[in-house]
Amino acid sequence: MLGWQLINRKAIAVSLGLLMLMVATNVEAGVFGWLKRTEIQWSPEIRGVLFNHGEPVTNREVKRRLYYEGKERYDSVTTDANGHFYFPRKTLKVRRVLFDVSVALELYVVDSPNAGDEDIIFDVSFLNDLNYQSLDLVASDIRCELTAEAKVDELKNLEIPGDSAPNIRSKCTFAHANIALYSDEEIEQQRLELERIIDNQEGF
Known part of the structure; x- marks a missing residue:
């Protein structure tokens, strides 16, 4: 026994x-999984054309700045005989965290408007990553005019319609704007819908 x-x-x-x-x-998988490294999109592939008063800007340096919560990386290219420039897609391995971090992508034109200046022509920032199909579409075919006034465009979240996505501040137009960006009419409809919801809540 x-x-x-x-x-x-x-x-x-x-x-x-x-x-x-x-x-x-x-428990370890749930808690310490946040500490594992994961790959994020730091910048989509970018194909663009640079103009000045409608004429292609040739042999001009275009600089890309990438930022992720204290990390910075710069690279640059030179426009060709037709004003075209190209940047490859960039990814970054980061540790997953429980809080939001800031990610940014900026494009500058060197020696514009004057020698020694750097004119920002494209700027997008958001939280945690820039992996949005709408941003990929926008960046695949952009046309930037140095003399244009910078404007703000609102990206759509094509993965989760209606959810938030980054805004772009740029001097550019985009071939796929009708798919990737909210139109002025759509933004106005959203504003009116929000006002209607607020009015209904105040009525209770």
Whole structure:
């Protein structure tokens, strides 16, 4: 009998040990999973054309600045004979965190409007990453005019319609604006709908 009691105790101890190991593994995965590195999109692929008064700007340096919560990276290209410039997609491996962080992508034109100046022509920033299909579409075909006034465009969230997405401040127009950006009419409809909701809430 004593032998069987020892075997039962060992079996219980082993079972408890396995149970505690499973619980600890699940807790570790839930808590420490945030500390694992994950890859984010830092910049989509960018294809653009640079103009000045409608004429292509040739042999001009265009600089890209990427920012992620204290990390910065710069690279640059030179426009070709037709004013075209290109930047490849960039990703960054970061540790997942429980709070939001700031991510930014900016394009500057060097020596504009004067020698030694840097004129920002495209600027987008948001939280955690810039992995949006609408941003990919916008960046795939942009036309930037140095003499234009900077304007703000609102990206659509094509992955989750109606959810938030970054705004773009730029001197550019976009070939896929009808798909990727909210039109003035759509923004006005959103404003009116929000006013209607507020009015209804105040009526209670």
